[in-house]
Amino acid sequence: MASLYTHKDTNxxxxxxxxxxxxxxxxxxxxxxxxxxxxxxxxxxxxxxxxIMNIASYWWSDKIALSVSRARPASREEFFxxxxxxxxxxxxxxxxxxxxxxxxxxxxxxxxTGRNKEHxxxxxxxxxxxxxxxxxxxxxxxxxxxxxxxxxxxLSTVVVVLVGCITxxxxxxxxxxxxxxxxxxxxxxxxxxxxxxxxxxxxxxxxTLMQLAISRKRExxxxxxxxxxxxYPEGLASALEKIATHSGTMRAANHATAHLFIANPFGxxxxxxxxxxxxxTHPPVEERIAALRDVExx
Numbered sequence: 001m002a003s004l005y006t007h008k009d010t011n012x013x014x015x016x017x018x019x020x021x022x023x024x025x026x027x028x029x030x031x032x033x034x035x036x037x038x039x040x041x042x043x044x045x046x047x048x049x050x051x052i053m054n055i056a057s058y059w060w061s062d063k064i065a066l067s068v069s070r071a072r073p074a075s076r077e078e079f080f081x082x083x084x085x086x087x088x089x090x091x092x093x094x095x096x097x098x099x100x101x102x103x104x105x106x107x108x109x110x111x112x113t114g115r116n117k118e119h120x121x122x123x124x125x126x127x128x129x130x131x132x133x134x135x136x137x138x139x140x141x142x143x144x145x146x147x148x149x150x151x152x153x154x155l156s157t158v159v160v161v162l163v164g165c166i167t168x169x170x171x172x173x174x175x176x177x178x179x180x181x182x183x184x185x186x187x188x189x190x191x192x193x194x195x196x197x198x199x200x201x202x203x204x205x206x207x208t209l210m211q212l213a214i215s216r217k218r219e220x221x222x223x224x225x226x227x228x229x230x231x232y233p234e235g236l237a238s239a240l241e242k243i244a245t246h247s248g249t250m251r252a253a254n255h256a257t258a259h260l261f262i263a264n265p266f267g268x269x270x271x272x273x274x275x276x277x278x279x280x281t282h283p284p285v286e287e288r289i290a291a292l293r294d295v296e297x298x
Contacts, residue, residue, distance in 0.1 A: 023051075026046050026047075026049060027043070027046055027047060030042055030043045030045065030046020030047065030049075031043050031046070034046075059115070061113075061115075062113040062114045062115065062119070062121060062153075065111075065113045065257050065260060066101060066113065066121065066123060068252065068254050068256065068257050069103055069111075069123060069252050069254070069257060070103060070104070070251070070252045071101035071102065071103045071123045072101060072102055072103075072104070073099070073100070073101055073102075074100040074101055074102040074124075079100070079102060079129065081129070081134060081137065082100060082102075082124060082129060082137070082141075083100060085134065085137050085138050085141050086098065086100060086122060086141050086145075089138065089141050089142055089145055089229060089230070090145065092229060093142075093145050093146075093149060093229055095117050095120075095145060095148060095149055096117055096118055096120070098112070098114070098117075098120040098121055098122045098145075098148060099120070099121040099122070100121070100122055100123075100124075101121055101122070101123035101124075102123065102124060102125070102126060102129075103123055103124070103125045103126070103250075103252065104125075104126050105125040105126060105127055105250050105251050105252065106125075106126065106127040106130070106246075106248075107125060107127045107246065107247065107248045107249070107250045107265070108125055108127040108128035108130075108131050108132065108242065108243045108246050108263075109124070109125045109127070109128060109243065109250060109261045109262060109263055109265055110122065110123065110124040110125065110128055110140050110141075110143075110144055110261065110262045111123055111144070111257075111260040111261045111262065112144040112145070112147040112148050112152075112153050112260075113153050113260060114148070114153045114154070115153070115154050116151070116153075116154060117148050117149065117151075120148045120153060122141065122144045122145070122148075124140070125250070127246065128140065128243070131242050131243075131246055132239055132242060133238075135232065135235045135238075136235050136236070136238050136239035136242065137239070138230050138232075138235055139226060139227075139230055139232070139233075139235035139236030139237075139238070139239045140226075140236065140239050140262060142225075142226035142227075142229040142230045142235075142236065143222045143223060143225075143226035143236055143262060144222075144226075144262070145226070145229065146221070146222040146225035146226045146229065147218065147222050149225070150218070150221065150222065150225065152218045152221075152222065219262075219282055219283055219288065220283060220288065220291060223236060223288055223291065223292055224291070224292075227292055233292040233293065234292075234293070236292055237289045237292040237293050240262075240263070240285050240288055240289050240292075241285075241289060243262070243263045243285075244263070244285040247263065247264070247267045248267050249265070249266050249267050250265040250266075252265075253265040253266050259282075261282075263282060263285070264282050
């Protein structure tokens with residue numbers, strides 16, 4: 001069975017792979033745009049942008065995610081149960097105490113972010129604190145601490161910046177084509193323009209599918225690791241049931257950060273078909289609860 005640190009090295013490796021793929025994707029988009037416009041300086045600019053964004057995603061993506069989610073620091077005095085639950089579970093897991101943030105939103109949800117366990121943050125909504133019992137809260141916090149222990153937070157937080165950047169650049173190129181410009185004087189120019197458009201369309205789709213696949217897989221792992229940490233899988237299973245019951249669209253819901261949360265911030269989505277699951281940021285809650293209630297803790 002997976003332990004709290006089983007996939008740490010794997011996630012670090014995946015992060016470097018993701019950042020490398022991002023670098024390649026931006027270069028390809030830059031090449032397509034520069035060829036279509038006959039402006040090689042665009043390609044040089046794409047190289048610079050990819051380097052800067054890779055650096056930014058590693059150092060500041062957690063702050064970006066917290067800002068986008070409108071999270072504020074949570075004090076021990078105001079949120080005593082949250083603080084003590086996190087403190088106790090951090091000691092049990094052998095992890096440094098993460099910074100705690102609260103999102104003023106009635107929809108119950110939570111996420112963890114940061115580049116490593118020494119610079120980790122857990123954010124929860126006021127709605128989550130309102131509807132969960134202490135045992136259920138322990139299950140959710142254990143789930144988020146599992147993300148920190150597994151280094152999921154680095155991988156998933158980097159995705160926030162990189163996928164968003166690819167999408168914005170692709171959208172910029174496609175919009176610029178609509179308003180004319182570029183090298184369309186001959187067949188070669190038309191072919192290059194077509195390649196650029198194809199790259200601009202497929203790059204964000206591929207990046208998004210990667211984002212969703214990473215999110216779904218890591219949720220199952222964090223559920224199992226969290227159950228092992230608390231030694232009480234029912235706590236998280238019951239919490240997920242309440243979260244699903246009170247699901248809705250969060251005020252600061254954002255597609256770039258949706259995969260960070262323990263549940264979809266846009267609300268539960270029905271459907272079990274292949275295409276439906278392919279584009280879901282989270283596995284179906286029913287499957288997660290069933291898996292948790294099948295976990296044997298000895």
